[in-house]
Each structure stands twice: as structure tokens, then as C-alpha cells.
Amino acid sequence: MSVSGNSLLGLTFAELESVLVADGVLAHHAKQLWSTIHRQAAADPSSVPLSPPLAKWVAENIGEGKNRFIDLPEQAEEIHSSDGLTRKYLLRLADGQVIETVLMEYGGRFTACVSSQAGCAMGCVFCATGQMGFVRHLTVGEIVAQVLHVRRALAASHPHRRLRNLVLMGMGEPLHNYDAVMKAMDIVSNPRGCAIGAAHIAISTVGYVPNILRMAEEQRPYRLAVSLHGSTEAERSALVPASKKWDLETLIAACRSYSRDTGKRIFFEWTLIAGKNDSEETARRLAVLLEGIDSHVNLIPLNPTEGYDGHSSSSGRAFQETLRQAGIPCTFRQRRGIDVAAGCGMLKAAKFHNIAKP
Ligand code: SAH
Ligand code: SF4
Numbered sequence: 001m002s003v004s005g006n007s008l009l010g011l012t013f014a015e016l017e018s019v020l021v022a023d024g025v026l027a028h029h030a031k032q033l034w035s036t037i038h039r040q041a042a043a044d045p046s047s048v049p050l051s052p053p054l055a056k057w058v059a060e061n062i063g064e065g066k067n068r069f070i071d072l073p074e075q076a077e078e079i080h081s082s083d084g085l086t087r088k089y090l091l092r093l094a095d096g097q098v099i100e101t102v103l104m105e106y107g108g109r110f111t112a113c114v115s116s117q118a119g120c121a122m123g124c125v126f127c128a129t130g131q132m133g134f135v136r137h138l139t140v141g142e143i144v145a146q147v148l149h150v151r152r153a154l155a156a157s158h159p160h161r162r163l164r165n166l167v168l169m170g171m172g173e174p175l176h177n178y179d180a181v182m183k184a185m186d187i188v189s190n191p192r193g194c195a196i197g198a199a200h201i202a203i204s205t206v207g208y209v210p211n212i213l214r215m216a217e218e219q220r221p222y223r224l225a226v227s228l229h230g231s232t233e234a235e236r237s238a239l240v241p242a243s244k245k246w247d248l249e250t251l252i253a254a255c256r257s258y259s260r261d262t263g264k265r266i267f268f269e270w271t272l273i274a275g276k277n278d279s280e281e282t283a284r285r286l287a288v289l290l291e292g293i294d295s296h297v298n299l300i301p302l303n304p305t306e307g308y309d310g311h312s313s314s315s316g317r318a319f320q321e322t323l324r325q326a327g328i329p330c331t332f333r334q335r336r337g338i339d340v341a342a343g344c345g346m347l348k349a350a351k352f353h354n355i356a357k358p
Contacts, residue, residue: 008069299330
């Protein structure tokens with residue numbers, strides 16, 4: 001496997017420029033190479049017309065056996081949902097790890113859901129990725145490559161549409177891989193590249209408190225989504241073991257301080273599970289917990305996974321109504337792509353543990 005530091009996809013524009021300058025190529029050629037890689041999403045820059053000095057550098061430096069590479073993963077599988085609105089890609093990385101990336105269409109707008117780790121260390125009981133355990137962090141290049149993969153797929157099917165939104169809700173806990181995720185987001189939000197507006201990027205965390213605070217301190221321009229799933233410590237830690245490390249009270253205090261310091265709304269994710277966290281009493285407690293925080297609650301129907309025997313709730317409407325009456329905006333996340341096993345970690349689990357696909 002090549003050294004990830006030599007991946008061109010892991011470089012910011014300024015870093016790419018200094019690589020070229022160090023090799024004696026004039027700085028202004030960096031714009032052309034950047035645009036080839038990130039705007040056009042060209043899989044192979046040597047296949048597109050480039051100015052002669054840049055073409056020479058590309059021929060000498062990029063590719064198999066050379067000192068730089070573009071770490072595009074190999075597509076192991078592509079599955080489309082029956083309504084055609086969700087496509088799921090299984091991507092094989094250089095060391096054989098397989099991750100998933102999803103492209104979703106909502107009312108003509110396209111959103112990518114990307115992974116930040118192979119597996120996840122947080123162990124949420126209902127999550128297929130959590131059930132797999134942690135394998136490794138993804139590199140910056142591997143995160144950026146997922147966005148480019150999806151953009152190429154979109155260009156092929158809808159040449160005039162662009163990828164507008166990005167959510168870090170695939171495999172892994174993005175705030176556990178903070179530096180790589182933040183650098184990858186800097187790269188994909190660059191207006192001369194993928195140009196995904198920072199306000200259209202959502203980072204979803206299980207509640208990794210120190211790095212929620214760090215996002216605020218560093219004034220990261222992205223949206224924050226916090227996966228809550230429980231209104232008391234007991235309710236939450238039964239589903240989210242990470243709550244033992246960063247308990248509910250500490251997490252809510254961190255959200256309060258994030259909200260105060262950034263002035264930004266926080267999206268709270270809530271996977272509804274029958275008999276575990278779906279009662280009206282829980283909804284009322286949640287409303288009290290979120291008092292004073294500019295919040296929006298997203299309710300997610302439970303996707304079935306092999307390792308968890310909980311059931312999807314049928315009292316979601318009452319839960320939603322209780323929150324709304326308390327003045328908290330609350331919507332249902334569409335159960336997108338469940339027929340392509342597009343729930344978090346589901347397709348990989350289905351494919352690699354021989355579970356029948358739904
Ligand atoms: N690790 C991050 C982001 C990835 S998970 C986080 O936990 O927030 C993205 C969302 O999918 C989280 O809200 C998670 O709780 C939810 N999720 C995971 N498995 C699920 C399942 N089987 N059914 C419904 N939602 C699930
Ligand atoms: Fe990890 Fe998120 Fe799954 Fe929890 S829900 S195990 S944090 S990926």
C-alpha cells in the first residue's frame with residue numbers, strides 16, 4: 001500500500017501548490033491540477049489536456065510505481081433502491097477495507113452520505129457499523145475520494161446537476177477522526193473544487209464531547225448533528241455505550257455551550273426504538289433537556305440489523321407531536337434506501353456476513 005501522505009487527494013490547495021513549486025513547476029499550474037482533480041473529478045489527470053509543464057509533472061509523478069498517487073477506491077458494488085432515488089456504493093480501499101458511500105436524491109437535490117472510519121469504536125447497540133467494531137480511521141484522501149466517486153456517478157446520470165449536500169453519517173464516528181475529517185471538509189468545500197457549501201455539510205456525532213467543543217472553538221462552519229437517542233442516562237447508555245464516557249449531562253452542557261458560542265442550531269438525531277425511547281414521557285423529558293438550545297430533532301425509524309433485536313416504533317407521530325407542542329421543530333428522516341440496505345453499515349454487513357439483503 002502506498003503511503004497516504006503521498007495521496008494528492010489528501011492535500012489542500014495550498015499544499016498542492018507547494019508540492020508543485022518544490023518540484024520546479026510554477027505555482028499557477030496548481031489551479032489547473034486542482035480543478036482537474038476536484039472540480040472535474042477526473043479519475044486520471046493524465047487523460048485530460050493540461051498545460052505542457054503540468055502534463056510533464058503529472059506523467060513523471062502520478063501513478064503506479066511513482067511517488068504520488070490519487071487514491072481512488074475500487075467500486076466493489078453498486079446497488080440502487082427500487083424508487084431509483086438512492087444509490088449505495090461499496091468501495092474497496094487500498095488495504096482491502098470496504099466502506100460505504102451513499103448518494104440520495106431529495107426533490108431533485110442530491111446529498112452524499114460518506115464514511116469517516118472503517119468500522120466504529122463507539123458500539124451503539126442498534127448500529128451495524130458499531131456491531132463490526134473499529135478497524136481504522138480513514139485518511140483525508142479516502143474521505144475526499146468518496147465525494148469524488150459520488151460526483152462522478154452523478155455526472156454520468158445527471159450531467160447538469162451538482163452535489164449540493166454532504167452528511168457524515170456513513171460508517172464511523174467523524175469526531176473520533178477529527179483532524180482527517182476537518183481537513184477533508186476544507187478540501188471538498190473549496191469553491192474551486194467540489195464547492196459544497198460549508199453550511200450544506202453536516203457532521204453527525206455520537207456525542208464526542210471534547211471535539212464538539214473544539215468545533216466551536218475553531219469556529220468550524222459546518223452543521224452539527226448530535227445522535228442522542230435517550231432522555232435519561234439509563235435510557236441512553238443502554239443504546240449508546242459511549243454515554244458512559246461522555247454522559248448525557250456533560251453532552252447537553254457541551255451542546256448548550258456550542259449553541260451559545262456559535263449561535264448555530266443543533267440537529268439532534270433520534271433513532272426510535274419500540275419500548276426503549278419512544279414514549280411520550282421520553283419526548284417530554286427530551287423537550288425539557290433541550291430547553292434554551294436552538295434545536296431541531298430528526299426522528300429516524302430503526303433499520304433492522306443482524307446484531308440487535310429491537311423493533312421499529314409505531315408511536316413516532318405522538319413523539320413528534322409532543323416535541324412540537326413544546327416548540328421544538330421535529331421531522332422524520334425518510335426511510336431512504338432501506339430496500340438497498342442503505343441504513344448505516346447495513347450493506348457491508350449483508351454482503352460480508354452473508355445475511356440475506358432485505
Ligand atoms: N457516528 C455518527 C455518524 C454515523 S451514524 C453518529 O452516530 O452520529 C448516523 C446516524 O445513523 C446516527 O444518528 C445513528 O444513530 C443512526 N443509525 C445507526 N444505525 C441505525 C439503525 N440501525 N437504524 C436507524 N438509525 C441508525
Ligand atoms: Fe458508531 Fe455512529 Fe454507529 Fe454509534 S451509530 S456505532 S457512533 S457509526
